Amino acid sequence: EPEVTQTPSHQVTQMGQEVILRCVPISNHLYFYWYRQILGQKVEFLVSFYNNEISEKSEIFDDQFSVERPDGSNFTLKIRSTKLEDSAMYFCASTGRGPLGYGYTFGSGTRLTVV
């Protein structure tokens, strides 16, 4: 079964450092997303990406965040200057176009710890 792959699985970084979280979406999918989940809380939408541009972003996704699809397979989330409150699980997701059952698929996540 097709998977969304995320690397690394765990990233520890010092406050103020830049981090890049990487994702390989499912190959024939068209829409790409980043979500985050602070420990014990619900999954929150960060940003959606379609046709090589951001289609929507949340209030969380401020100027410190950026996304990129540098080639035909990777989708990255960059945090320029990490803060303690950025510590969370970050999930990449992708979906194809269409109605029910089109497989809105999440990766296993990257646990980001900012110290």
Added chain:
Amino acid sequence: GESVGLHLPTLSVQEGDNSIINCAYSNSASDYFIWYKQESGKGPQFIIDIRSNMDKRQGQRVTVLLNKTVKHLSLQIAATQPGDSAVYFCAENPSWGGSNYKLTFGKGTLLTVNP
């Protein structure tokens, strides 16, 4: 603001029993709903979805019921097994079929299956 939420934060059942997990939503424009299962340290795993033009959909051992009148969604798991132990989230999208398939998640219900 509009949100998706869950009635019960925890549910404990005996192996073999049926489980019912509930979800209330407040966005009357919600058109598409998904139930996800999340095991510890993993990303949300798609279980079943339903469009607002349906009131019931069945999968393997799972059934989703949608009551648009009271804006309520439920997930029924038949013959619950220890492997079903996880956090279950409902998620909604207000307008599937547009250019953005952003999901709004509820808080989650922890299902514990006792052998």
